[in-house]
Amino acid sequence: MNDSYKKLAKPYEIWLYILALFPSLIMLVLVFLDTEGINFTDASFTFGNFSQLTESSTIIAFGNSLKFALLSTVLSAILGYFVAYRLFRSKFKNKFLILTILILPMWSNILLRIEALGNVMQPNNIITDLLSKIGIHVAIDIKGSSLAVLIGLVFTYLPFMILPIYTALEKIEPSLEEASLDLGATQLKTFWKVIFPLSTKGIVTGSIMVFLPCLSGFAIPEILGSGNIVLIGNVIDQFFRNMNYNIGALLALFIMILILGAIFLVQKVDKEGETLL
Amino acid sequence: MEQKHYEVATLKEYGYKDYHILQTIFKIFGRILVAFIVMMLYFSIFIIFLQSINSSKSVTHFEHFTLKWYLEMFDNRxxxxxxxxxxxxxxxxxxxxxxxxxxxxxxxxxxxxxxxxxxxxxxxxxxxxxxxxxxxxxxxxxxxxxxxxxxxxxxxxxxxxxxxxxxxxxxxxxxxxxxxxxxxxxxxxxxxxxxxxxxxxxxxxxxxxxxxxxxxxxxxxxxxxxxxxxxxxxxxxxxxxxxxxxxxxxxxxxTPAVYSFNTMITIITVLFLLTVHGFQTRRMKKNGKM
Structure with missing residues (x-):
């Protein structure tokens, strides 16, 4: 490529430094201060903010976050792999249509979708009402439970798992599979020894795409958990809303460190960001 | 001359295990699961759609079919x-x-x-x-x-x-x-x-x-x-x-108007994507790629 294009990336690098790296520095400073919002005029130096990390409410919220994020990642990895594999195996090779089917739900407002899901999780809802008109009486009451939050998380973020796995499966050379079958491996063995190892890249990317929003989200647990289930995102949101930027920044940095770890993992598996989209 | 009928050797006789039935079961099970998952992805959109054609403001019971929320979509300032x-x-x-x-x-x-x-x-x-x-x-x-x-x-x-x-x-x-x-x-x-x-x-x-x-x-x-x-x-x-x-x-x-707005956006998206897709396949056919 032509050298004169190199300078085109420079402004973006500066933009990223200002908007992506500089705020972490601000947060790092805020952690050691006791300020009123972002007003630095009568700031005082303190280590007191760190005691929040050992507070039981933080630990519970963080444990909840990890639990829900891990569970929904594992669940959506299993379900997502299955769907991606079936799509890959089907004669249905129209990638455009597959993408459309998976992306279309994302065009509806996520909060509305969650709210609608929450409505149906209550014992009296529009579905039970319609069913009772034709004489079927059912009632489910799971709103406010962990199960409700888990269902909400899995079915909101599942497309992010299916897409990278499907992309990874598509990229596998078909002759590899034929070779394996020709050489006498059974289909199951071919899957475990050839197909699955070659698709792990997609699973890793997909898992990160699901794990991260589940770990830090606060709208889904708030709506589906009816306030019973507090995740770390809700705690951070509370602190910032109450203008306690110092503790909020500390917890946000804590999450950010976890995420940086994940980003490095992605970089290791996928140096040029190929499967991310 | 009379044709001799030989028995066709099964996979088992060749020394392979016959996974045929297992594979069929797996395939059917797979189809059902995929259908279920896709249905779940669209479930909330379906609920939103139901709520948008409900004449009652309540989300717990369905009164009768109406399109009035679509007309009142932009009434709420x-x-x-x-x-x-x-x-x-x-x-x-x-x-x-x-x-x-x-x-x-x-x-x-x-x-x-x-x-x-x-x-x-x-x-x-x-x-x-x-x-x-x-x-x-x-x-x-x-x-x-x-x-x-x-x-x-x-x-x-x-x-x-x-x-x-x-x-x-x-x-x-x-x-x-x-x-x-x-x-x-x-x-x-x-x-x-x-x-x-x-x-x-x-x-x-x-x-x-x-x-x-x-x-x-x-x-x-x-x-x-x-x-x-x-x-x-x-x-x-x-x-x-x-x-x-x-x-x-x-x-x-x-307000239920927001449900109708959301449903309308979904319908427009589907139409838009289908049109794009239609154009693409037509062009591909013209170029003889399909």
Whole structure:
């Protein structure tokens, strides 16, 4: 490529430094201060903010976050792999249509979708009402439970798992599979020894795409958990809303460190960001 | 002469195990599971649709079919404003990010490997960082600018924030297409005396059109639906639809008009995608590729 294009990336690098790296520095400073919002005029130096990390409410919220994020990642990895594999195996090779089917739900407002899901999780809802008109009486009451939050998380973020796995499966050379079958491996063995190892890249990317929003989200647990289930995102949101930027920044940095770890993992598996989209 | 009928050897006799029945069961089970999952993905949209044609405001019982919410879609002033804001912000953020993102991707693509990897690492931050951390980070930067620009918070911050998280999508969609371009193509253009800037628009951009298009689509999807980042970066009454919905859910005052708006958007999207798809297949047939 032509050298004169190199300078085109420079402004973006500066933009990223200002908007992506500089705020972490601000947060790092805020952690050691006791300020009123972002007003630095009568700031005082303190280590007191760190005691929040050992507070039981933080630990519970963080444990909840990890639990829900891990569970929904594992669940959506299993379900997502299955769907991606079936799509890959089907004669249905129209990638455009597959993408459309998976992306279309994302065009509806996520909060509305969650709210609608929450409505149906209550014992009296529009579905039970319609069913009772034709004489079927059912009632489910799971709103406010962990199960409700888990269902909400899995079915909101599942497309992010299916897409990278499907992309990874598509990229596998078909002759590899034929070779394996020709050489006498059974289909199951071919899957475990050839197909699955070659698709792990997609699973890793997909898992990160699901794990991260589940770990830090606060709208889904708030709506589906009816306030019973507090995740770390809700705690951070509370602190910032109450203008306690110092503790909020500390917890946000804590999450950010976890995420940086994940980003490095992605970089290791996928140096040029190929499967991310 | 009488034809002799030999028995066909089964797989078992060849020394293989016969997994035929197991495979069929697995296939049927797989189809059911896939259908169930796709249904679950669309379940909430179906509920929203049901709520949008319900004449009662209540979400717990269905009175009778009506289309009145579709007619009253823009009657609620707050909601109308929120929709306007959402459309303006996501359309302009998508447009700017698509143009700039394409140019930046060309720049990144021409960098040396080390530098390229560093910038792509930074580029992953807005993509992978928690929404809440991105939102708070941007809010902190904007707050630092407040003493210089006192009325910063509002559409300006919202636009910058949306550009911040849509640019990486465009860049990552365009980059792989750039790598597929034959480098001789650009060299030929330059040899023939085209200025690099002109070559960018005459040679490179047409070659990566598909990547630009999918990048723009992703950017718009992300921007249109964003809640968390917008929630932290907007100011004084410049709500987008998500923020308005979040507030209304909190106050328990959601009007069914918003369900009809959402359903309408879904229907428009489906129609739009089907048209695009129709054009694509027709063109492919014309070119004899199918």
């Amino acid at each position: 707050q909601m109308r404003l929120a929709i306007q804001h959402t459309l303006i912000i996501s359309a302009s953020a998508t447009l700017i990010s698509t143009v700039l993102g394409t140019i930046i991707a060309v720049g990144i693509n021409s960098l040396e490997k080390k530098k390229r990897q560093r910038i792509l690492l930074l580029n992953n931050i807005p993509l992978l960082n928690a929404d809440i951390v991105t939102g708070i980070s941007l809010m902190l930067v904007f707050s630092c600018l407040l003493p210089i620009f006192p009325y910063l918070f509002g559409w300006k911050t919202l636009l910058i924030a949306h550009m911040f998280f849509t640019l990486p999508y465009v860049i990552l969609s365009v980059l792989p297409k750039l790598r597929e371009i034959d480098p001789n193509l650009l060299d030929a253009a330059l040899d023939l005396g085209v200025k690099p800037r002109r070559a960018l628009f005459k040679v490179i951009v047409p070659a990566v059109k598909a990547g630009i298009f999918s990048g723009a689509l992703l950017a718009f999807t992300m921007s249109f639906d964003d809640f968390v980042v917008s929630y932290y970066t907007t100011g004084n009454g410049f709500d987008n639809l998500s923020i308005w919905i979040y507030g209304s859910i909190g106050r328990n005052s959601l």
